Amino acid sequence: MSGERDLRTLLSTMRPELNDGRYVFTSVRRDSVPAGVSPVVTVMEREGLTLVLPEHEAREAGLPHVFVAGWITLRVHSALDAVGLTAAVSLALTDVGISCNVIAGYHHDHLFVPYERAAEAVGVLESLAAE
Structure with a gap:
């Protein structure tokens, strides 16, 4: 499966889905992911390994963290x-003042938006899909 490339199709079928929970960003040394931590995203950077993980896991592991986010998955299988x-998604969210961190997975795009505005962000994306 190579994924969808047509922008109109991508937008009209993106089906944004808000995942349960609160997610945070933290950074650890490349070789020091604490036991019991199950990140939903990892990004290797020169400065360390960025982890996006459930907030309760970060707290339990004693990891300093920033940006409490809601995690939205666009259910359309987009081509990389x-x-x-x-x-388009970033612009729609920008227009209503919602910040967004986009991470592309192999099958889907994932958006991390401020937790307190996550439901609103889903509504904005559903409106975009309906246009």
Whole structure:
């Protein structure tokens, strides 16, 4: 499966889904992911390994963290080389003042937005899909 590339199809079928929970960003040394931590995203950077994980796991592991987020999954299977989806979604959220961290997975795009505005963000994306 290579994923959808057509922007109109991507937008009209993106089906944003809010995952349960509160998620946070933290950074650890490359070789020091604490036991009991199950990140939903990892990104290797020069400065360390970025983890996005449930807030309660970060607290239990004693990890300092920032940006409490809601996690939205766009259920459409987007191609990794599709053009415009990230820009369209980001613009729609920008227009209502919602920050967004986008992470592309192999099958889906994942958005991390301020937790207190996550339901609103889903509504914005559903409106975008309906246009």
